[in-house]
Amino acid sequence: MNPLLAVENLVVRFPVGSAIGHYFKGEPRSIDAVAGVSLTMEPGETLAVVGESGSGKTTLARAIAGLIPVQEGAVRFEGRPVANLGAAARKALHRQIAMIFQDPVGSLSPRFSVRGLLAEPFRIHGLAARDLDAEVTRLLGLVGLPPAIAERHPHQLSGGQARRVGVARAIALSPKLVIADEPTAGLDVSVQGEVLNLLNELRERLGLSMLIITHNLSILRHIADRMAIMYLGRFVEAGETTAIFAGPRHPYSLALLSANPEPDPDARPRRIALEGEVPSLLARPAGCEFHGRCPFVQARCRQEAPALTAGPDGRLVACHFPLEPAAN
Amino acid sequence: MSAPALAIEHLSVEYATAAGPLHALRDVGIEVAAGEIVGLVGESGCGKSTLIQAILRLLAPNAKITAGRMALAGVDLIGLDPEAMRKLRGDRMSVVFQDPMTALNPVLTIGRQMVDIQYRRREPRAQKRRRAIEMLKRVHIPDPESRFDQYPHEFSGGMRQRIAIAMALMAEPVLFIADEPTTALDATLEVATIELLKALQREIGCAILFVSHHLGVVAELCDRVNVMYAGEVVESGPVRPVFQRPQHPYTQRLLACDPARVHERTRHLPTIPGDLPDLVALPPGCVFADRCPKVFEPCRRAPPPAVKTAELEALRCYLGQPAS
Numbered sequence: 001m002n003p004l005l006a007v008e009n010l011v012v013r014f015p016v017g018s019a020i021g022h023y024f025k026g027e028p029r030s031i032d033a034v035a036g037v038s039l040t041m042e043p044g045e046t047l048a049v050v051g052e053s054g055s056g057k058t059t060l061a062r063a064i065a066g067l068i069p070v071q072e073g074a075v076r077f078e079g080r081p082v083a084n085l086g087a088a089a090r091k092a093l094h095r096q097i098a099m100i101f102q103d104p105v106g107s108l109s110p111r112f113s114v115r116g117l118l119a120e121p122f123r124i125h126g127l128a129a130r131d132l133d134a135e136v137t138r139l140l141g142l143v144g145l146p147p148a149i150a151e152r153h154p155h156q157l158s159g160g161q162a163r164r165v166g167v168a169r170a171i172a173l174s175p176k177l178v179i180a181d182e183p184t185a186g187l188d189v190s191v192q193g194e195v196l197n198l199l200n201e202l203r204e205r206l207g208l209s210m211l212i213i214t215h216n217l218s219i220l221r222h223i224a225d226r227m228a229i230m231y232l233g234r235f236v237e238a239g240e241t242t243a244i245f246a247g248p249r250h251p252y253s254l255a256l257l258s259a260n261p262e263p264d265p266d267a268r269p270r271r272i273a274l275e276g277e278v279p280s281l282l283a284r285p286a287g288c289e290f291h292g293r294c295p296f297v298q299a300r301c302r303q304e305a306p307a308l309t310a311g312p313d314g315r316l317v318a319c320h321f322p323l324e325p326a327a328n
Numbered sequence: 329m330s331a332p333a334l335a336i337e338h339l340s341v342e343y344a345t346a347a348g349p350l351h352a353l354r355d356v357g358i359e360v361a362a363g364e365i366v367g368l369v370g371e372s373g374c375g376k377s378t379l380i381q382a383i384l385r386l387l388a389p390n391a392k393i394t395a396g397r398m399a400l401a402g403v404d405l406i407g408l409d410p411e412a413m414r415k416l417r418g419d420r421m422s423v424v425f426q427d428p429m430t431a432l433n434p435v436l437t438i439g440r441q442m443v444d445i446q447y448r449r450r451e452p453r454a455q456k457r458r459r460a461i462e463m464l465k466r467v468h469i470p471d472p473e474s475r476f477d478q479y480p481h482e483f484s485g486g487m488r489q490r491i492a493i494a495m496a497l498m499a500e501p502v503l504f505i506a507d508e509p510t511t512a513l514d515a516t517l518e519v520a521t522i523e524l525l526k527a528l529q530r531e532i533g534c535a536i537l538f539v540s541h542h543l544g545v546v547a548e549l550c551d552r553v554n555v556m557y558a559g560e561v562v563e564s565g566p567v568r569p570v571f572q573r574p575q576h577p578y579t580q581r582l583l584a585c586d587p588a589r590v591h592e593r594t595r596h597l598p599t600i601p602g603d604l605p606d607l608v609a610l611p612p613g614c615v616f617a618d619r620c621p622k623v624f625e626p627c628r629r630a631p632p633p634a635v636k637t638a639e640l641e642a643l644r645c646y647l648g649q650p651a652s
Contacts, residue, residue, distance in 0.1 A: 052514035053485065158603075159372065188371035188541065189585045193597030196587075200595045215514060218587035222594055242593060259515040261522070261544030262588050265567040274516050276470075277484050 002079035004209050005041040005064065005177060010034055011072035012056075012063050016282065031281040033059040035233035036073070041209055043176065048212040048220040048241070050256070051230030054278060057213045058102075060230070061179050064211065065099050066090050077177070095125060098170040100180040104162040104187070108154040114140075114165055115150040121172040139168040142205075143198060160191035164198065171202060181213045196223055217260050221245055229253045232281065232289050235308055239315035249315060249322040251294045288320065296321060331402030333503045333535030334360040334383070339396030341375075341382055347608045352378045353559050356396070357634065357642065358537075360503065365529060365536040367546035367567070370556035371582070373604050376539050379556075380507055383537075384423060385413045401502045419448060422496040426508040428488035431495075432480040438491055439476035445495055463494040466531070467524060486517040490524065500532055507539045518542075522549050543586050547571050552641075555579045558604050558615040565640035575637065576645050577620045614645070622647060 012034040017027045033056045041047050051057045062068045063083065064075055070083035082093060101107035108117055118139050119132045137147050143164040154162060163183070170178050183199060184192040196219055203210055214220055220227060221241060228238035229252065237250040248254045251272070258271045274293045279285050285292055291301040300320050308318040341353040353375045360366045370376050381387045383398060385405065398405040400421060408416070425431060433441055442460035443453060457476070464472035467490040469483075480488055489509060496504060506525070510518040522545060529536055540546050546553055547567055554564040555576065563576040574580045583589060584598045602619035605611050611618070613628040620627065626646045634642040635650040 052516065189543070189587075190371060190582060190600035193585050193587070193599040196597055197595075197599070216587075217515065222587055222590065222597055255516055259519040260588060261519065261542070261548045263543035263547045263571055263583055263586050264589075265547045265571055267547070271519065273520070277486065 002076070003040040004043045004045075004078060005039075005211075006076045006079075007037060007039045007064060007073070008076075009073035010037045010060070010063060010070060010075060012059050012068060013071040028282055032233055033281065034063060037230075037233070037235055038073075039228065039235075039238070041177070041211065043209055044203070044207055045226070046203060046210040046212065046224045048214060048224035048227045049230055050214060050217060050220060050227060052215055052256075052278065054232075054281070055230040056233035057215075057230050058181055059233075061099070061181050061211065061213045065097050065179055066093050067099075091125070095173045096175050097177045097179065098173070098175040100166050100170045100178065100183055102182045102185055104159055104166055105154050105157070107166060108162060110154050112153070113150065114152050114154075114157075117154075117165060118150070118168055118172060121169060125173060127173075135172070139172055142171065142202065143168045144194075158191075159187050160194060163187060163191075163195050167195070167198060167202070171206065171208070174206065175208070177209045177211065179211045179213070182216075183212065183214070184216060184219055192219065199223065217257060229256065232279065232284065234289070234318065235316065236290065236318045237316065238308075239313070243313065243315065247323075249311070249317045250290075250319050251296050251323065252290050254323060288318075296323075330362055331399065332359050332361045333364070333401055334358070334537065335397070335399045336383070337397045339379075339382065339398060340394045341378055341387065342392050342394050343388070344390045344392070345608065350607045351559060351610055352391070352607060353382065355634070356556075356559075356561055358554050358561065358564070360535045360537055362401075362502070362535055363529070363533050364552065365525075365538055365550045367550035367553035368537060368539045368556065369541060369543060369546050369553060369582075371541060373558065374556040375559040376556060377507075378559075380423070380505055380539060383505065384417060384421070385410075418445070418501075419499050420501055421503040421505065422499065422501045423505040423507060424489070424492050424496045424509050426511050428485065428492045428512070429480065431492040432488060434480050437477045437479055438483070442476075442491075442495055442498065445498060448499070459498065460494075463498050464491070466528065467491065467494040469494075486513055486520070489513060489517075489521060493521075493524070493528070497528060497532055497534065501534050503537065504534045505537045505539070508541070509538075510545060511540070511542070518545065525549065543571070543583065544588055555582070559607060560615060560644060561634070561642060562616065562644045563640060564642045569639035573639070575640060575643050575648055576616075577622050577647075578616050581619075581621075 011032055013030045013032050015030050022029050037060055049057045063070050066082045066085055075082040115136050118136045122128055122130055122132060136150055140147055145164050184195055212224060224241045227241045227244055228235045231252050237253045248257050255272050255274050272295050276293050287303045288301040288306050291297045306318045306320045308316050310316050336356060336358045339353055339356040343350040343352055368376055443456045446456045461472045461476060469475060469487060510521050538550055550567055552566050553570050554561045557578045563570060563579045574583055581600045587597060600619055605615050613630060614632050617623045617627040632644045632646045634644050635648055637643050637648055638651045
């Protein structure tokens with residue numbers, strides 16, 4: 001049986017710079033924003049991809065949704081290729097893969113009422129013959145909004161309400177996979193929980209699979225079954241969420257997990273400090289790309305790039321000297 | 329004893345709106361002692377931004393300070409004329425905002441901007457340049473001499489925020505207001521920026537008013553904290569009692585909501601149901617009553633006064649026990 005989603009050695013490349021810079025200064029013509037990522041997802045599963053700005057996580061999400069061209073590798077949804085489709089095939093795909101975009105208010109057209117926004121997916125996919133008012137009421141009910149909100153426009157919604165409308169749009173056509181790009185960005189803490197609870201509830205009720213893109217480690221612990229940590233367009237560690245939180249094996253994962261201040265003045269986390277800045281994709285470091293910032297760097301790391309290899313427990317780690325699981 | 333860096337008492341601010349006056353801040357009291365780091369936390373709509381604008385005297389034209397006192401190191405701020413106020417801003421008090429790109433001029437080199445900002449000093453340019461490079465070193469910009477003539481876009485987001493902090497601290501202000509300075513930064517950079525602020529505060533000795541909605545960052549960085557809700561400071565005191573034994577039901581709920589605090593993996597995270605009250609037509613009682621799980625009869629009658637308790641400087645709740 002095919003997995004729901006299979007990504008193999010995906011590369012997304014963007015052109016950069018000028019011909020002059022390329023020929024006379026030896027600058028690269030392109031950067032690999034996603035540089036060889038593989039993953040699979042089963043139905044009903046939630047996978048979170050974590051990484052900092054510029055790690056390529058949003059580009060990965062967009063490539064999986066078929067929104068941007070892919071240069072190498074393959075994305076298969078239920079066994080069928082996703083990348084570089086024609087317009088008609090892409091439209092059919094978007095009934096199966098829906099996306100929740102980062103900016104809750106900005107991703108909604110200001111000229112539409114909530115009713116118009118929720119009816120739009122049906123119109124686009126030629127389903128306007130359905131009772132659209134009933135569909136709008138059903139969707140609002142699913143995301144926990146009162147029916148009266150249908151007449152409002154995006155600027156009259158709070159951040160949490162706008163986010164719920166975004167979720168309702170994504171699930172309108174009963175997709176199998178929902179990709180949520182930073183689903184809680186810009187929301188207050190007290191509202192963030194509501195949105196995550198809603199996503200969890202819909203996942204169970206509608207049997208959705210979810211791919212969550214985030215830099216917020218605190219939230220993914222409560223929502224993701226598996227997680228992958230991305231650095232400079234590649235996965236450095238991937239595995240079960242609870243296992244990675246219990247004992248990260250890549251030094252970057254450890255740094256990321258420990259850089260998460262807790263609201264307790266007496267919490268003194270075992271923190272590892274990263275040196276320097278994130279390297280530019282234009283000048284990828286030789287060897288392990290994390291070696292310049294790694295507190296445990298050794299000679300081999302500067303020369304030889306580590307491959308992403310599976311440990312005995314199935315955890316994938318790209319490090320020559322993975323950290324031992326904590327003794328406790 | 330010297331005057332506190334910032335002392336705000338009974339401050340109220342209203343916005344004129346079509347529906348009538350909107351009571352954005354009501355009876356706000358905040359004190360930042362010299363050399364202290366004080367946090368200000370609260371969610372959207374709690375009045376954080378209005379308060380900062382009021383301190384800087386940069387309120388919107390439809391806003392009005394209706395009551396209260398504000399003093400910077402003993403100097404009354406409300407009575408100052410615009411010219412005197414302009415002399416204070418950037419010299420005695422400075423501010424860094426969330427987005428470092430908007431604080432820097434994209435068409436001037438950072439060196440030029442760092443020299444220009446010292447226009448008050450009557451010194452040769454070379455000396456100003458030396459001071460700017462020294463400041464860049466202090467905020468860990470690698471190789472500051474050669475990067476002095478680069479433009480803002482040539483720096484990463486984290487470096488730009490550090491440059492903005494360097495510029496704000498160059499005049500060695502009495503009060504440094506940091507308005508969500510780490511919100512746009514990644515987790516590892518956020519931690520580095522907190523460490524940097526702590527170190528700079530020790531060296532320069534300025535007082536910091538640190539505004540954030542990230543409770544973890546405030547707990548780690550600040551000495552004392554003020555929790556705001558719907559235009560009022562509902563709880564204030566040293567970070568330990570406020571974060572470990574919060575007394576106001578809003579603070580309790582807010583802390584319970586932070587997913588970093590929920591150690592057990594859960595599919596159902598706590599939330600605060602309900603909405604902010606209408607600040608034009610305020611409820612007769614406590615502003616949090618409609619969302620409060622512990623609401624009882626007096627809460628609906630009149631707003632609770634701010635009382636001092638054994639551990640807290642101020643608590644606005646009928647359940648609080650005033651210090652005897």
